[in-house]
Amino acid sequence: MFRKFIDNKLLTYIARVVVGFVLIIASVPKIAEPSTFAKSIQAYQIVPGFLVNLFALSIPWLELVIGIFLIFGLLLRGSSLLSAVLFSAFSVLIAVSLFRGLSIDCGCFGLDGAPLSWSRFFENIGLLLLSLQIFYNSLMLRKCRL
Amino acid sequence: MIDIFKPKNSLQEALIIIVFVILVAFGYNFLSPKGIPLVNQAATYNEVSDSLLFNLTSGIADSASYRSVSLSQLQQLIKNKSALIIDARNPEAFQKGHIPTAINVPFLHMFDYMATLITIPTDTLIVIYCEGVNCELSSNLAKAMKDMHFTRIFIYHDGIKGWEDAKCSENL
CATH class of the missing domain: 3.40.250.10 (Rhodanese-like domain)
Structure with missing residues (x-):
């Protein structure tokens, strides 16, 4: 049953579209307002000051490129792996910040003003699981072709 | 010569994506009117007397x-x-x-x-x-x-x- 769920090609396709769209929607406001996103990163008080702008510049583009690649099936193993890495990092970051009691804006979708919350954490975990499902299937697909 | 564009594993694919993203992100930032400096500068506050x-x-x-x-x-x-x-x-x-x-x-x-x-x-x-x-x-x-x-x-x-x-x- 679980195996069928993991191997399901339709689920993989839906997961690619869902994760891809979420990443694209999340990236656009951050690319448009990099200084605002830099402030959101700073508020987490984890990234060293000199790296904040580098993160603020590269993460949104990484989200956008991964999102497009997932939807169009380009470099699927690499894009799903990076997507899983991103969502793992975001989940850890949100959980740590919540445990530290930080009262900050999530910054997840740019300027949406949504506060950091456990629901955001579970959204990220869901997207992480979908990314892992895509990654697993892209590896299997590759093996079948060889 | 073109081997680099035919990645053999997931890590190679991820690396290609990362290099591509860095080039695009920094290029866009350089050209964008809303571009930000690569290294964050310390904030200065206008203190009231x-x-x-x-x-x-x-x-x-x-x-x-x-x-x-x-x-x-x-x-x-x-x-x-x-x-x-x-x-x-x-x-x-x-x-x-x-x-x-x-x-x-x-x-x-x-x-x-x-x-x-x-x-x-x-x-x-x-x-x-x-x-x-x-x-x-x-x-x-x-x-x-x-x-x-x-x-x-x-x-x-x-x-x-x-x-x-x-x-x-x-x-x-």
Whole structure:
């Protein structure tokens, strides 16, 4: 049953579209307002000051490129792996910040003003699981072709 | 020669994506009018002078950036009960600890606190704070309150972190 769920090609396709769209929607406001996103990163008080702008510049583009690649099936193993890495990092970051009691804006979708919350954490975990499902299937697909 | 474009495993594919992203991101940032410096510069705050702060009876013309009060100025204002201190963090953080006499108006839920805000005279001397220097809630609340015609708004940028650090060093 679980195996069928993991191997399901339709689920993989839906997961690619869902994760891809979420990443694209999340990236656009951050690319448009990099200084605002830099402030959101700073508020987490984890990234060293000199790296904040580098993160603020590269993460949104990484989200956008991964999102497009997932939807169009380009470099699927690499894009799903990076997507899983991103969502793992975001989940850890949100959980740590919540445990530290930080009262900050999530910054997840740019300027949406949504506060950091456990629901955001579970959204990220869901997207992480979908990314892992895509990654697993892209590896299997590759093996079948060889 | 073209082998690099035919990645053999997931890590090679990921590396190609990362290199591509770095080139596009930095190229776009270089060309964009909203581009930011690659290395973050330390924020500087426009601190208000004692004479202006303590003798101020009417509103001040201010720019988009809000003037900052120092720890000693804030302590003086609390001692004299001459300012309304507002904590812009969420209620849970406020309940865990806040600056004495502060009231809580969380920026992220400020519309729920409109009933409180409209009872405050617009010429009240107000000091807003949040988590610390990296927190934007105080500046955002200040902007929103300026739009509500409050005229004497200042920010304590060091926030609760600065306040608690100062309290710890006093106790040493």
